[in-house]
Amino acid sequence: MKIKLELMMKALIVLFCLPVFVFSQDFANEDFIYLKRHENIKIELTDHKFDIAKQVSEQAEYLTSKKLYFANEVMPFDSFTSIENIDAYTYLPMSNKKVNVDYIETKREFDNGVFYSDQEAKYFTFPAVTEGAITNLNYTEVIKDPRFLGMFRFGSYVPTKSVQLSIEFPKNVTIGYIDFNTENIGLDFKKEELENSNKYTWTVDNLKGFQGEEDSESSLYYVPHIIVYIKSYEEDGKTHNVLNGTKDLYQWYASLVDQIDTKDLDQVYAIADNITKSLKSKREKAEAIFNWVQENINYVAFEDGLGGFIPRSAASVCSKRYGDCKDMANVLYEMLNHVGITSYRTWIGTRDRHYSYLEVPTPMVDNHMINTAIIENDTVFLDATDSFVPYGMPSAFTQTKEALLGIDGSTYKIIKVPAQKPEQSVSTITSQMTLDNETLKVTEQRNLTGYDKVDFITDYLYKKEDKTDEEFLNTTLALGNNKTNYTNFSKENFDNQNTPLILNYDLNIENYTKTIGDKSYINMNIDRTLSKSNIDIKDRKYSKKIDHKFKKEFTTTFTIPEGFKITYVPEALSFDHSNYGYSITYITQGDQIVQHKSIYINTLSIQNDEFESWNEFIKSINKAYRKSIIIEHLP
């Protein structure tokens, strides 16, 4: 038995929680499809005040009665929006009956990531759904802030027969838009001039469904969608910008920053002075301040209206000892500048949002805040929400993203956060192996730097749960087989510093080597990094995401037991590509076989046209992993 039931249950649970997406051109094989998903945004402007209402109209059909759970509907809203005029019903063509939705509840959900949020949702369940049922939903979403027109996804998790977004706006208003992943869906765009307004309409027919895959990028990378926004309007003979460019977005952010409560900053300065008093260089000071915030401000997130955009006072964050990303960014800002280090509050989108500030000048572009310090001509990205990222490295999930640095009330600068090199996240593994009867005994040391270190510490603290060290190491390092016995486990530098994390342990691996007659077969590859990374090219649709670049260097020494001689040593093998590769060599030195193995990943994603090359790499490394040395009893 074992493992499987849990796995299957997990598969079941996942589908109830995740908005996942499905593919098919032939809707006959589907269980549930949208007949239409239409949204019409209507903008009115009077006396510099916008009235914006989005009319949503959806119709769906149950082609089978297998997935009745689609009857559960959720319409989220927060303090920037409201949901009104909900009209929903189920139509049963077989009996020509209409059953109205007569009960709608406003609820909240616990969100593990966010402690307090103003987000609520209207919940209801369509009645009488079964095979053949058609559900209809119409409602109005009132948008209270002209900067939040939001995004429209053409694609959904199931196919849609008719998709449409239209936006109707006064002639003195200018609208901007940018669409993504729409190359191959037959998107039709129409501009109309009506009597008092202009209207843009985007239409797609018979659009397949979109569903996430293992290790794929966030859905924004592949689901066709569009972001529309108000650029500007003319009134009193003047042009008033709303989000005409990054400048307008920044000015709005700057106006929010102006609202930060700056009282009692002396208390914050006193902490900064105290932390840095014995330090000379700016670099040392910056590192000390960054580490203090990492270690002393606990991450607790609040999303509460505009409060979700305005950092709370640095003094209160320091005294309460908790805050979210913007609060930590602001504490860093106050402390660093106080001790003479130029630093900026910085807005940034995580890797999940692949937008550029230059293309998307709306709040959709980012979802995170960090601090950027300039130290002796170096630009250092400081994200204290990651409690273990060493000073000098950005958080892994902000690599390659544009950072918007707030220089002053009207000046900003956009800098790209560089992808960190493989040499910054290195695991160096040194192992000594001996054979005791049929048990392989190993003494190993693992030195981890950069993100390899961050990942291990984070997993150890937050994914280990109640598992013992042995079980945790068996499932994370997965050395030898799952019966590997770990003893004398120790860890040094289990912290947020730039020193390598050092792990030491001894292993007893049973049921691993094979002895038949006089011969023993020993596979020295107890660590099989990447062995399960083959991509199923036939079914795979989207690129594969890699969290960070890395390098692993192994030196494994096997001491030939007394009374044995070595009879077979595998040949050297390697694979070399600019983005990934490995090499394995074996050297015989006296009574020892030394294996050198090095693996590197020098990319953050594997694109579809690289799948074949990637699979060749995985096939090659797996072939190399399967090579054993053979020793034989001396006569």
Next chain:
Amino acid sequence: MTKNIWIVLLIATTTCFSQHYKTYNWTEKPQLHKLSSEDTKASSIGILKKHIVEYQSSLLSDPKLYETEHTITRVNDDKGIGQNNTVYIPMNGVKAVVDIKARTINSKGQVTLLNQDNIKEIKNVEEYGDFKIFAIEGVEKNSEIEVLYTVEKEFDIFGSETLQKDHNIKNVQFLFITGLLNSSIKAYRTDVPFKNVTVDSVAAKLLELKDVPAMVEEEYATPNANKIEVAYQCYPNGQNYDQDMFWGNVAYNVGSKFFPKDITEHANDDLSLITNGKTEMSNFEKASRVVNFIKTNFTIVKNNNDELTNLDYILKNRSASDYGIMKAYGHYLKALDVPYEIVITANRFQFKFDPDFFIPNMLRDFVIYLPSEKKYIAPDRVDSRVGEAPYDLLGNYGLFIKDNYDYYFKKIVEEDPNYSRIKRNIDITFLDDFDKVSVEEHQEYTGHWAETNRAVLTLSSEQGLKEFKDYLTGSGIEDKEIVEYAVENTDMNQLAYNKPFIVKSKMTTESLLENAGDSYIFEVGKVIGIQSELYQETKRINPIEMQYPNQYDYTITVEIPEGYGVEGLNTLAIDKSYKSETREKICKFESSYQLNGNKLVITVQEYYRSNEYDLERYEEFRNVINAASDFNKASILLKAKE
């Protein structure tokens, strides 16, 4: 399930006493507690958890009820802080908040008091109702977090409190103040007795526990249901009840709702859709048709809509609460003359049902028992059909209610010992001069296995289906290429009893073969898929409970190419078992082999006849579980004949 099955038939009179919650307070000048070095190694440790339940009789109305919770927790690292620095106080059944306060004492002894303005209220969270929430202020490593609050609650005869957490607690106290009111109290999973004490000259009971260990997650266990807990009852002034009155009351209330006297017209109208005009049917088929009909036409809804228990509304809207749906079953089964009983029980992973003490909180899961078939219906579970009881109820007691509202208690067990099985015939050949291995498989899954397979296949997302296909064709073979794959009997709506779910597949792989000089090492054990390993570095805490009894029978046939012989077969023979006192094997893993000409035939039988095993014999059980993992590592050598 949320329901109102206990009808309060009681009124009260009374007298007044002093109120303990008003005088109970924390130390004015707190100091850090002295801890051993062992205690400071843990991420967090409880220093105090004190819970006070105070009933006060009052004139002409129900007694008043106050609850006070006082905790002091030392947090030693980031993880400990993260687990303890946010507080959620449920407002369900709360009439008024008397006081909420919290403070932090940091390692230097500085005290930070919670700013009351930072307490937020959140309304209608999921199914849990309202909460007061706040984040603890001023907490850093090696601080103590102290929280003290009192709420006045709606009078409730029943209550319970869990006294064990996921960290050790040095001192746990449960104080039960009832004065002159009659009451009953029971503690679970501790031998420590209640002490009779007097609090502010009122009679009370105190349970005090020292060094309560953390409850840990373990495999084959129900840790959440194994925590130390107290359950209590306090009756209105002058009244007293025995447990039978409560059970009888529930049996009557539930029975009168779910055993209809007459069938409504709407339910009658549905019958033709259920039977499709068929008249001669076994009770099993009738019940199966009812279940299939409901599960493909009704939706179970979780919200506060009262109509979801109203039969007319349910039948018209085809929507019901998990409680209300029982009425639809009642009407259809009665209309088709299928005898049934109602069973009220609890998920054994959450609660251990106690027939000797009435705890409404335990009455959570409703199932229907078909006495003529000895089978169950789980009315609100989309994935199950007529069969054995759902796995998460097995081993728990249930309250069985008959159509005359009589009731009895029975442990819920599987009646069919062969219910859940997996049979596999695996044929292995070597292709292209040992370039590849071909694995051809015929598998049959029955019972819970089949039910889960059908549900996954029907309900999964595309990624879920990919993972499922991998699981069905032997997980853990990284380079496998699936050449053929077909599944049969996949429809969740079955009418025959325990029809197997069938998988026929063929795959090829290179990764099971390793070239070693003039020989090949073949990792034959891997064809049965990854087998989990049961680790135990620390002493096992929880009793052993499996998902459900089950059995595996595998026949693996390896065709040995001409000119080759096999060696190293000894790892294929494994014999591990756990025997009952009568020397009967209740669980075992046995594998053996036979060499017939060029065919190596490996036979595996693994079974678990019971889902409960003795904690004292954990190592024996573990040996059986791990034997499958041993077999998974078995390899043989194919050597050219000289």
